[in-house]
Amino acid sequence: xxxxxxxxxxxxxxxxxxxxxxxxxxxxxxxxxxxxxxxxxxxxxxxxxxxxxxxxxxxxxxxxxxxxxxxxxxxxxxxxxxxxxxxxxxxxxxxxxxxxxxxxxxxxxxxxxxxxxxxxxxxxxxxxxxxxxxxxxxxxxxxxxxxxxxxxxxxxxxxxxxxxxxxxxxxxxxxxxxxxxxxxxxxxxxxxxxxxxxxxxxxxxxxxxxxxxxxxxxxxxxxxxxxxxxxxxxxxxxxxxxxxxxxxxxxxxxxxxxxxxxxxxxxxxxxxxxxxxxxxxxxxxxxxxxxxxxxxxxxxxxxxxxxxxxxxxxxxxxxxxxxxxxxxxxxxxxxxxxxxxxxxxxxxxxxxxxxxxxxxxxxxxxxxxxxxxxxxxxxxxxxxxxxxxxxxxxxxxxxxxxxxxxxxxxxxxxxxxxxxx
Ligand SMILES: [Zn+2]
Numbered sequence: 001x002x003x004x005x006x007x008x009x010x011x012x013x014x015x016x017x018x019x020x021x022x023x024x025x026x027x028x029x030x031x032x033x034x035x036x037x038x039x040x041x042x043x044x045x046x047x048x049x050x051x052x053x054x055x056x057x058x059x060x061x062x063x064x065x066x067x068x069x070x071x072x073x074x075x076x077x078x079x080x081x082x083x084x085x086x087x088x089x090x091x092x093x094x095x096x097x098x099x100x101x102x103x104x105x106x107x108x109x110x111x112x113x114x115x116x117x118x119x120x121x122x123x124x125x126x127x128x129x130x131x132x133x134x135x136x137x138x139x140x141x142x143x144x145x146x147x148x149x150x151x152x153x154x155x156x157x158x159x160x161x162x163x164x165x166x167x168x169x170x171x172x173x174x175x176x177x178x179x180x181x182x183x184x185x186x187x188x189x190x191x192x193x194x195x196x197x198x199x200x201x202x203x204x205x206x207x208x209x210x211x212x213x214x215x216x217x218x219x220x221x222x223x224x225x226x227x228x229x230x231x232x233x234x235x236x237x238x239x240x241x242x243x244x245x246x247x248x249x250x251x252x253x254x255x256x257x258x259x260x261x262x263x264x265x266x267x268x269x270x271x272x273x274x275x276x277x278x279x280x281x282x283x284x285x286x287x288x289x290x291x292x293x294x295x296x297x298x299x300x301x302x303x304x305x306x307x308x309x310x311x312x313x314x315x316x317x318x319x320x321x322x323x324x325x326x327x328x329x330x331x332x333x334x335x336x337x338x339x340x341x342x343x344x345x346x347x348x349x350x351x352x353x354x355x356x357x358x359x360x361x362x363x364x365x366x367x368x369x370x371x372x373x374x375x376x377x378x379x380x381x382x383x384x385x386x387x388x389x390x391x392x393x394x395x396x397x398x399x400x401x402x403x404x405x406x407x408x409x410x411x412x413x414x415x416x417x418x419x420x421x
Contacts, residue, residue, distance in 0.1 A: 064250030101402030129293025176221025264383035270372030306386025313344035314386030337367030338374035
């Protein structure tokens with residue numbers, strides 16, 4: 001009986017595999033499940049458009065691609081399957097939603113200016129650099145010229161109350177296509193400033209903390225996303241490459257992945273050296289102005305509180321925290337992401353990470369459990385400065401219907417952000 005069952009199971013697996021290979025694949029882009037033997041092997045997918053998603057129960061990750069990508073994965077020996085459910089979610093909502101609600105860079109900056117004009121005593125816009133396209137004197141994407149942008153943060157703090165005060169650094173949208181994240185950063189800014197006079201939490205945060213909110217850490221990339229309906233899936237910055245990589249898609253696009261370009265452990269596992277790849281790490285550590293200026297800015301706000309060796313823990317009294325908003329997968333991630341090594345402050349990082357998830361009901365985990373990713377913002381913030389740093393992977397898809405920001409992502413993450421502050 002046992003033998004018969006085993007034989008049937010083997011036959012079933014073999015015939016399923018056969019069917020998948022013979023079936024016509026969808027036209028255009030779709031989502032592929034790639035089953036992995038162990039976490040480290042995901043590293044071999046660095047040149048693919050790997051979603052920030054990892055189903056650990058069934059041990060698969062998701063990759064965007066077309067039929068060519070599917071066949072290539074097959075040739076490389078991966079066990080794969082078409083993820084019909086995720087493909088539906090991915091394609092169904094792309095048309096028409098961006099302009100139906102998601103703000104462009106100009107709209108984000110306009111609204112930041114409006115907030116600071118309305119609340120001059122507790123807010124100011126701080127320019128911390130210029131985007132790559134602006135430094136180039138503008139850049140053409142397709143037929144549209146992008147003049148580039150200032151890199152800005154809104155500082156929220158009551159200057160009448162003297163410091164020193166701990167810094168909460170909230171950044172969004174370093175991955176351009178993760179378009180719910182600027183919306184959440186803006187909602188936090190709105191809440192802090194509007195509720196200052198009526199809400200005890202908001203008042204305490206504004207009086208006793210310094211909060212910096214970066215609505216988009218990658219404005220050139222966000223500009224590219226907003227150029228098209230359905231939105232382009234630009235993940236990286238606007239550093240122009242060959243026209244062969246225009247328009248951007250989930251397999252190839254020009255630009256540098258700013259979240260693989262940070263200087264701490266730059267070039268380790270989980271980043272690509274190929275310029276068209278989605279996780280292209282750039283020509284050197286912090287080569288991109290979006291990254292080098294961010295590092296300089298945060299370093300000037302928050303002193304380094306950790307020793308130089310990878311094994312040096314930061315003291316329990318370490319002040320400051322950084323949260324980088326991403327999508328998707330409903331996770332809260334802490335360092336290290338660059339490899340399986342455990343951070344010297346892992347217990348403390350885990351404790352705070354778990355606390356966040358009591359508010360947003362996401363899953364807490366060390367970043368490398370999603371997959372290895374080196375040169376990201378949170379590894380840098382903890383590695384270089386010793387501060388607790390977290391990636392929130394919000395929602396369940398890159399570009400959900402705009403209404404999901406207010407029906408799900410914001411209400412769940414708002415109390416977690418209040419806790420962070
Ligand atoms: Zn991301």
